[in-house]
Amino acid sequence: MTRFTGFALGADQEEWCARLRTLAAERLRPLAEKGELGRVNRPLLAALGEEGLLERVFTSGALDLCLLRESLAYGCTEAETALALQGLGAYPVLRSGSEVQRERWLPGVRAGRTVAAFALSEPGAGSDAGALALSAVAEGGPGGGWRLSGEKCWISNAPEADFYTVFARTGEGPGARGVSAFLVPADRPGLSGEALDMLSPHPIGALAFDGVPVGPDDLLGEPGRGFRVAMDTLNLFRPSVGAFAVGMARAALDATVAHTAVRTAFGGVLGDLQAVAHRVAEMATRTEAARLLVYAAADAYDADASSPQVPRRAAMAKLLATETAQYVVDHAVQLHGAAALRRGHLLEHLYREVRAPRIYEGASEVQRTIIAKELYREAREMREVGEA
Template identity: 95%
Template sequence: MTRFTGFALGTDQEEWCARLRALAAERLRPLAEKGEPGRVNRPLLAALGEEGLLGRVFTSGALELCLLRESLAYGCTEAETALALQGLGAYPVLRSGSDAQRERWLPGVRAGRTVAAFALSEPGAGSDAGALALEAVPEGGGGGSGRGDRGWRLSGEKCWISNAPEADFYTVFARTGEGPGAKGVSAFLVPADRPGLSGEPLDMLSPHPIGALAFDGVPVGPADLLGEPGRGFRVAMDTLNLFRPSVGAFAVGMARAALDATVAHTAARTAFGGVLGDLQAVAHRVAEMATRTEAARLLVYAAAEAYDADARSPQVPRRAAMAKLLATETAQYVVDHAVQLHGAAALRRGHLLEHLYREVRAPRIYEGASEVQRTIIAKELYREAREMRETQEAQAAQEVGEA
């Protein structure tokens, strides 16, 4: 694909996005409508696999992933979410799994036959991922030393887990105790049929499959590790740094759908002797919606470009946080104002904006709430300021010594 220039997409990128929007509306939307809210839609996943879109999640750069998610979200939010959840659950396997793990699980994920899930959050550890309590106790004891030469037993709970309890495997983060906080967390690939693992669905505002998991001495061995013991937090952050900008792209897709619907509605709906769009109060509000949406879109693309240029750059977490923050907050603003300008019709069950109004709220919370993103941004800004000050002080001391 032609690379993004910073201000506009290339022609081939625009054409690809248009094809994705058409695919979402014509093939994926009917499958989504046949699904049961709050349940994994396996026919929809299979269609995503047949179209090759699930495979692209694992071969695309961050920018292409953003374009994919934005385009699908515009035409079918359920398809976008199904694709993103597959990527979120399986990306740690791609990046940190063994050859055996990748060969066993990823072909099914790409084909839409195998459902993956990312199991990080807990009842008492949502935004503070370093406070995980799910415990991995070494077989034969070990007193929390983290050593699991003969394996571990997982005990505890996970909550707000997308695709639970219907997933075929879970990327699970548990405390193995190599160190305090995040330094003592390991990542495991846990098949859903492991003894001691159970779950239940949760009835949520958004129509996504979300549930809770209970681990009652679930056995895992060294072959189930994703990466090294005690390095699980890095596995989680590698995944989230990639997917956070694309959460913003999901939000931008919803905002653009709401904006387009609002422009069409206010250009045609008559009121007070003219159309709604002739009223300055309406026109100015639509202009504000469009401006915020465009700003969010560009920030998302910039964050994705930064990731593609150097995923390990210290600026990536800040850019990803900015993109997710602005895009999800903007989408909430745009959808809310779109509902207001449509009036009562937008509140009717089945209306596009009624659907988007339920969908748009969750992204401001999951994969790091807006408050967490602000904390990340501020932390990185002050870190850079501290490093600059220390560099300046060292240079001044060197100059004094040379004098």
């Protein structure tokens, strides 16, 4: 597709997004409504596969992934989340897996038959991914395998996934340098899990590893390089988390404009009240700013994924977009009044959905830390150049 030009999408991109919004509302949302809260919706996944959207996750650049997620989120958040979780769980296999691993697992993921999951977080290591405690104890000497022991928590699609991208401590070095990535099928002996009852409607669970056997053929990438596998995935998906948030914000904003344009109160239309009109204007301005920052971050990734500026741009996009969506949805609920809190209302649904993205894939505080660290790194490098 045509690249983002800085301030506007191309006509072909706008047309594609419109088709996606229609598809989400007309085909995917009815399937989502038939699903069970907190469970993997396999008919919805199959529909995403049939429409070729799961394939797009693996063949698109970062900007097209953002447009895809934003458009689906506008019409059906459950479809967006199901698609994103497939990408998050399987992208490490695409990028770092062996040919055998890719041939075994990715066709099913693309078709919506095989459910993937990204197992990074732990009870004591959520945002601090370098503090992982899940141990991979070597056995059988050089070239042998490992036994995984410990826990993972807050894992989307657990415990119903068919395989997990698991990050464990193999001990080649301290902190992040001693983490390896493994592809672990769900039927491995010693692996068990339970669902967690969460605010968000998509499936989230905990996993227990009791000496789960893994071998060299289960490695994703090289031993001790698993943290890089995780970061490569998160750098791609963080801007598109922002796109998910922008899609929700735009849906809430459009609903608010439509509501306040006709709702009468205090002898007139709500939208004629300056306090209401100014609040809606603020909602629209923040949403547009977040949208542009998300697109710019994705475009920078597509231009040069290895650029040292990519992590900072991705962090800025996720931070601003998720915080903005929280603001917009909250104010949309306020302007709708009690009706927005009724179960089944669009804004009641968005109010439950919008909170989690400020935490997962790096909480807002983590994004601020990444941004500040990169700014000071650049300042230090410039100072050193000036002193040379």
